[in-house]
Amino acid sequence: MPHGGSDPGHFEEDRRRFAQLYDISLRRIVLIPNGVDADEIRPAGFEERRQARQLLNLGDEPAFVFFGSAHPPNVKAAEFILEDVAPGIPEALFLIAGAVCSKIKSEPPPNARLLGMVDEEHRRLLFQGPDAALNPMFSGSGTNLKMFDYMSAGMPVVCTPTGGRGIPIVSGRDAIVAGPEEFSSAVRDLMRNRDMSDALGRNARALVEKRFHWKNLARDM
Numbered sequence: 001m002p003h004g005g006s007d008p009g010h011f012e013e014d015r016r017r018f019a020q021l022y023d024i025s026l027r028r029i030v031l032i033p034n035g036v037d038a039d040e041i042r043p044a045g046f047e048e049r050r051q052a053r054q055l056l057n058l059g060d061e062p063a064f065v066f067f068g069s070a071h072p073p074n075v076k077a078a079e080f081i082l083e084d085v086a087p088g089i090p091e092a093l094f095l096i097a098g099a100v101c102s103k104i105k106s107e108p109p110p111n112a113r114l115l116g117m118v119d120e121e122h123r124r125l126l127f128q129g130p131d132a133a134l135n136p137m138f139s140g141s142g143t144n145l146k147m148f149d150y151m152s153a154g155m156p157v158v159c160t161p162t163g164g165r166g167i168p169i170v171s172g173r174d175a176i177v178a179g180p181e182e183f184s185s186a187v188r189d190l191m192r193n194r195d196m197s198d199a200l201g202r203n204a205r206a207l208v209e210k211r212f213h214w215k216n217l218a219r220d221m
Helices: 008-022 046-055 072-088 099-103 120-128 145-152 183-192 194-211 214-220
Strands: 063-067 093-097 112-116 132-135 157-159
Touching (some): 046 120, 063 072, 072 099, 072 112, 072 132, 072 183, 093 099, 093 120, 132 145, 183 194
Parallel strands (some): 063 132, 093 112
């Protein structure tokens, strides 16, 4: 059973509930976390990134991306980016991709683009071209699979505690974890510190390879 929680106590609680419900031994229940195909989504090289930025029509300004379905927590996260983050950082570009765009009612600021649904090729470019990814989630349950995609691509990520749930992130090492009040400041800090950005991307990729690569999860199961 794939599990999205981060608290080991929750794991054991679920195991006990399943064992009681189906009258089976705890030893027959194996908990496997969600994951990603880290062989398919890989960090871009210099030339790949240059080409991706060109194809995405990105200039020299820092670019941040958020992917989301039309699920209400994603809509709230996208609106937070458009209304609270982007207007205060006019020197950066904010890209919103996915079905979430169809649910946004407000007019995006000049430094934001609503890309809507994208095909696989465009999705790949959005893992390669932007400088970082955002995941300001405030509600929901389980792990956010987009986090694994971002991290597998070697992208530095700024997320809320809810956005990083289910992943043993150390803030400042694997990603930047910030609440709504500090989120914009965290984005600015990342934008201004290339060394930190590069280190976050490397560490995020290493964490995914070690702990959340489907190949390794399947072997362990």
